[in-house]
Amino acid sequence: MIRLDNISKQNGVQLLFIEASAALQRGEKIGLVGPNGAGKTTLFRMITGQEPPDEGLVLVDRGVSIGFFSQDVGEMAGRSAVAEVMDGAGDVSTVAAEMRALEADLADPDKADELDALIERFGEVQARFDDLGGYALEGKAREVLAGLSFSQEMMDGDVGALSGGWKMRVALARILLMRPDVMLLDEPSNHLDLESLIWLENFLRGYDGALLMTSHDREFMNRIINKIIEIDGGSLTSYSGDYEFYEQQRAMAEKQQQAQFERQQAMLAKEIKFIERFKARASHAAQVQSRVKKLDKIERVEPPKRRQTVTFEFMPAPRSGDDVVQIRGVHKSYGSRVIYEGLDLLLRRRERCCVLGVNGAGKSTLLKLVTQTTEPDAGSVTIGGSVKMAYFAQHAMELLDGDRTVFESLEDEFPRANQGQLRSLAGCFGFSGDEVEKRVRVLSGGEKARLVMARMLFDPPNFLVLDEPTNHLDMATKEMLITALSNYEGTMLFVSHDRHFLSALSNRVLELTPEGVHLYGGGYTEYVARTGQEAPGLHA
Template identity: 70%
Template sequence: MIRLDSIGKRHGKQILFVEASAAVNRGEKIGLVGPNGSGKTTLFRMITREEQPDEGQIAIDRGATVGYFRQDVGEMKGKSIVAETMDGVGPVSDIAAELAELEAALADPDRVDEMEELLERYGQAQAKWSELDGYALDARAREILAGLGFSNELMDKDVGTLSGGWKMRVALAKILLLRPDVLLLDEPTNHLDIESIIWLEGFLKSYEGALVITAHDRAFMNRICTKILEIDGGDLTTFTGNYDFYERQRQIAAEQAEAQYERQQAMLAKEMRFIERFKTHAAKAAQVQSRVKKLDKIEKMEPPKKSKRPPMFDFRAPPRSGEDVAKLEGVVKRYGSRTVYDGLDFLVRRRERWCVMGVNGAGKSTLLKIIAGELSPDVGGASLGASVKLGYFAQHAMDVLDPTLTVIGTLIHSFPEASLGTLRTLAGCFGFSGDDVEKSVRVLSGGEKARLVLARMLYDPPNFLVLDEPTNHLDITTKEMLVEALSNFEGTMLFVSHDRHFLAALSNRVLELTPEGVHKYGGGYLEYVATSGHEAPGLRR
């Protein structure tokens, strides 16, 4: 459906693609991978004709429709959420807007004199709505919105009242409702909870068109993608299989390339030694000349490119805490008329790693805030144990960074006695390499700020980590580094995450918050799935 033929593209001095070729065929589900800045978004923009390649061409089958979900959603206001979702899906969206306008007019007492005309127009619009199968479209829009976490009551409210993250969900719903021949999805799992991610997996598995997707969720990529398209050094390379298969094949290919290069280097060195040794020997002159000609004809291999994996940092061991790390006794917490907790008892013991599961509004962040001392219970008590040094990561933690400092300046300010080399290595672990350490905090993205906060927290680690969605906006490589660092962490953890790989790798206890009550599971996330029969509280098999 889409063919990229020998494309070249540069942005200023940065070369993104050099004679790169690939194809997207009908029904394929392709994961697009590559380091930050390698050109993933640029490739999407070239497919949608928002940018043009400098060389080569991109051909799209005649009549094929392309839908593109991007991170900047634009302005949304003045329509209900369901109407905004249907906006742009052919003429039926115009009729939906007209019906909404007429319904408001019919309910307006100041327009009672126009009632007969309004009723006639409303009847005509309803007839067109039925003719265009608008009721089915409305039902499909509501089904998609429900899958992405919207309640029935919320769907009819003004889209302008939503936060940026929820507007992203509306933008995603619009693309999914459109059902184009080719779906381009740029980080669709950002801002989604685990239930919505799992619903999206099911939707995309049954989607019959072609799909090209970027995501920082390993489990999601493994379940959806049957092919991986890698951008690396200006080239496009295709791997058949899911993300785990791609990683294994990439490692095998790298090892083979390294071995071939070393064999050729050894052969070249051997030949050069012979030439140097016998170049002045008349009896060996013919052999020397033969080997010189042979070396001239050999195509010299380039040294294999090393994958840019962040360096591992040797994090220091935290001080030992008492056996009882945190305790909640008879905690009651209400927001207005809504009761979040009604007599909650909860004990966290040393070396336990609790992940907290629950649907939106279940009180996951509230629990973490109460334990971290950011929020007081209405009734009951919350206390930390002896010798507990708590570190709390929340989304607002990024707001306390000084915008006037650079990345390295932030670390120097936090740890003035540490050597510059140590802090540069720490920054490199969290994705700030080379000149990136000189970037101002003011210009950092949300993900970069999160990485900086985590780096600062883990350099001098507390013995009790309370983490609220620490993996939001982190790429897969940085997540792997974080998982590896936290796997070796000797303290206690309590965390919320929608990343199933992160949950499975780090948890050894699960606290499930449901409307029916609080459930505790003695094993980690994988044991929770096996025991409960579902991957998240809002789902049932």
């Protein structure tokens, strides 16, 4: 359906693609992977015709419809979320817009003298809307939005009043409702809660078109895709199978390449030693010449590319008391919406408690109560003895000063630390060399998240409260964070929609439901096995 034929593309001084080729066939569900900046978004833009390749061809079969979801959703305002989603569905959305305008005219007393003509036109438009499946389409649009956790109120409210994350979901819903022949999805799993993520996973598994997507959520990727295309060093390499199989294949290929490289290096060293030893002897001149020619003709094996990886290491944190947080009889409401009535909870030292609950159940509110960034209406929240807390909030990155450099941001936080310590800290979080001089405003979401973590963890806390810490992190950084937190000696309370993160780090589950709070001993994996569901209110 789509073919990339010997494409080359340069972005400034960076060579993104060098005579690279790949194909997307009917029914294939492909994960596009590669390090940050490798050219994944550029590839999408070339397929959709927004950017041409410098050389080579992008071939799309005649009549193939393409839906492209990107992180840049543009402006949305002035109509309901349902209308915005239906607007992506072609002719039917134009007819729906005329129908809405006619409804307004029919209700307008100033147009009473045009009533007969308006009624006649409304009848024609309504019949056309019905023929195009408009009434069924609205139902489908609502179904998709409900799957992405929209309430009826949000569906019918002005889309302009929604936050950026919810507008992303509206843009995603447009593509899903359109059901094109090919879907290109750039990070569709960002900004989704666990329930929406699992709903999207099931939707995409049942979608019969072709799919090309990027995602930093390995579990999500694993369950949907049947092929991987990797961008690395300007080339495109295809692997059949899911993400896990790709990782195994890649590791095996790297191992083989390393062994080949080492064998060739040993052979070359032996040949060079012979040439050096006998080049001055006339009796060996012919042999030396033949070996020199042989060496010139040998195709050199390159060592496997070493991926730059970030490693976090926690300094040992001071020990806290055994009772870290005690919540007694807490009531909390926002206006008429009651979040908690008489909440009791005790979190003990070294517990790693993940918080699960449907949208609006009060996950972030619980974290705000524990960190005392919001007050309970009644009841008490008591922090235990010797507890030193650090809180990663969803808006933490917005609080960074855009005019400061990475280094200055760390220096502001730790004025007593010396330059060497701060540079070493920055390096641990992926800011090496000149990168510490980058201004905060030019950092990507992932870089900002790493900077916030560096500021949190230099002076180690013994109680970590994390609200969606992996939202902007790529897979490699996420793996490093999981490794570091696995060795962390302190207590954790966290919310995450990343199932790999939940499984790897939790040893206790706190489930918030309309019936009350349920505590499960054992981590997320045991919770899924015991309840038969991956998230509250959803069955596996």
